Amino acid sequence: MSDLGRTNNNANRNSKSELHINVKDVPFHLCKETIAKRSAIVSSLLERNKIDELRCILRDIEADPETFELVARFCYGYKVKFTSDNIVSVLCIAYYLGMNEEHSTDNLLEKASGFLETRVLPCWNETVNALRSGDKSLEKLADFGLVDLFFDSLVQKASYDPRLLGEPPIKNSEYRPNPRRRLFDNDWKSEDLITLPLRFYEPLMIQAMESRSIPVEYIVSSVCSYAKKWVLDAExxxxxxxxxEAVEAVERLLPHKRGLISCEFLFKTLKHSIWLEASSECRNGLGMRVSKQLDMATPTDLKILTQGYGESFCFEDIQLVRTVVTSFYANYTNEEEDSEEDVSHFVKVARLLEEFLLLAASEASLKLEAFVALAEITVAISLGVLRYSDGVYRAVDVFLERHGYLTESEKMEACKVLDCKKLSRQGCEEAAKNQRLPLRIVVQVLLVSHLQIRDTVAKEIKGVEEKVDVEEEEEEEEIRVWSDEDEDEDEVEKMSEMLLRMEIENHECVVHRLKKTKKLSVWRQVKRKFGCLTTTSSSADDACTCDVKNKKKKKIHHHYK
Structure with a gap:
């Protein structure tokens, strides 16, 4: 209590109007009438002589001594300094004590609400700080709608500038903030939502996703940061x-889309969910996300699944690797991609398992049973996907090198996963000279190498024979083509001669027709000259014409002879 409060308390200590209240073991001695003028609840309790109920009210709302002192100072007429740290607690006390305008003008509830509206909600920093500081008090103000007011303000600001939720997870982002962001640009990255309690953070993120005005990448960035702070990095x-509770909430908030979340984060979160004995829904959900983008992981990411709790990487949990790989093949579907791209994903996973097996084999702490289990998984994945098993051979070689103390039978146990028939020619050459391999394996490699050489020679001989056959067929085809060309040339010549004869005959007919026409036309001119075609003497004309026709017939008949 301030010095001024203590002075007033001492002046009224022996008065019957003195009000004694303990707020978390801190005593307050106040004037009943002074408090009753501002508080409708205190006034009602005094009228009914039930002042003890006031202590219950303050205990229920968990009022702290510092905030209650501000309320008391206001009742005594002193100016109250509101901040984002105390505004929610002041509102809570003023609300429950009935310090509203109906009881007294210019009352505390109105002043605190005005400060919240004009000084806190317009600013991102102040809003986050007020929400975090008033954690316990906001539970008592559920009916007041204050939490929704905070959420709406934060989502609206994040819609203008999603970077308020955290730095974009993708480098070189093309996002450009809304010009309206200048209203709160000075402090856009000062306060982080991940500092909020889980009971505020989860519903706030859900509201942000439902608004569809914030890119999902920024929400994912915030959720991943929250998980790192409260789960992954919490000691x-x-x-x-x-x-x-935090890891289960994170699983509910994370989207299922491929590529939005890093494989390293998903693998770590899945492992922590198992250690923390989270719900089966949480573990299955994280496992599903891991399996969907297993082809995007690295051997180091996959190594996380074998880590023991609180220890370094020691390849303890091989079964989890088997579960994730099985889930990948059982549930992987992508309608947007064609079958060739689907096969490429399977090839990537097979290569990933080979690289991971090689990484595990280089660990001296890896036991023989664990290596064989991993190798069997790798071989099963590569069936029908990879042509050669050289990756498995290299892993076996590294394992034998790092575990030189193994007996001959143990070496054979490690080599039982090696299929010599699927080794490439280079792999066979290296294995045949490898002194770390058991003798039986070397003999198998030599046999396979011999068979490969035999098959290669047979293929070459067959290829030569096929080439000779092809050449002979090509020669025969050329001969047939030449003969066909000769026949075609003969046919062309015959056709040419026939066309030539037809052209000649046609030409003769045309010339004959022209000559005939010319003779007739000349004769007609002669007849006109001698008056044979006059219209006045039709009989003479007929006689002349007939005579001419007779002569012409005779002449033409003589000509064809």
Whole structure:
């Protein structure tokens, strides 16, 4: 209590109007009438002589001494300094004590609401800080709608500038902030939502996703940061219950789309969900996300699944690798991609398993049973996908090198996963000279190498024979073509001669027709000259014409003879 409060308390200590209240073991001695003028609840309790109920009210709302002192100072007429740290608590006390305008003008509830509206909600930093500081008080103000007011303000600001949720997870982002962001540009990255309690953070993120005005990449960035702070990087094992709740909430918030979340984060979160004994829905959901983008992972990412709790990587949990790989092949579907691209995903996973097996084989702590289990998974994945098994051979070679103490039978156990028939020619050459391999395996490699050489020679001989046959067929085809060309040339010559004869005959007919026409036309001119075609003497004309026709017939008949 301030010095001024103590002075007033001392002046009224022996008065019957003195009000004694303890707020979390801190005593307050106040004037009943002064408090009753501002508080409708205190006034009602005094009228009914039930002042003890006031202590219950303050205990229920978990009022802290500092905030209650501000409220008391306001009742005494002093100016109250509102901040984002105390505004929610002040609102809570003023609300429950009935310090509204109906009881007294210019009251505390109105002043605190005005400060919240004009000084807190317009600013991102102040809004986040007020929401975080008023964690316990907001539970008592559920009916007041204050939480929804905070959420709406934060989502609206994040819609203008999604970077308020965190840096974009993708480099060289083409996002450009809304010009309206200048209203709160000065502090856009000062306060982070991941500092909020889980009971505020999860519903806020859900509202942000439902708004569809914020790119999902920024929401994912915020959720991943929240998981790192409260689950992955949290060192306090005594709060495993809170960490379990956090990882389950993170799983509910993460989208299922491929590529939005890094494989390393998903693998770590899945492993922590198992350690924390999270719900089966949480573990299955994270496992599904991991399997959907298994082809995008690296051997180091896959190594996370074998890690023991609280220890370095020691390849303890091989079964989890088997489960994830099985889930990938059982549930992988992508309608947007064609079959060739689907096969490429399977090839990537097969290569991933080979590289991971080689990485595991280089660990001296890897046991023989674990290596064989991993190798069997790798071989099963490569069937029908990879042509050669050289990757498995190299892993076996590295394992034998790092575990030189193995007996001959143990070496054979490690080599039982090696299919010599699927080794390439180079792989066979290397294995045949490898002194670390058991003698039986070397003999198998030599036999396979011999068969490969035999098959290669047979293929070459067959190829030569086929080439000779092809050449002979080509020669025969050329001969047939030449003979066909000769026949075609003969036919062309015959046709040419026939056309020539037809042209000649046609030409003669045309010439004959022209000559005939010319003779007739000349004769007609002669007849006109001698008056044979006059219209006045038709009989003479007929006689002349007949005579001419007779002569012409005779002449033409003589000509064809």
């Amino acid at each position: 306090d094992d005594s709060v495993s219950g809170k960490k379990r």
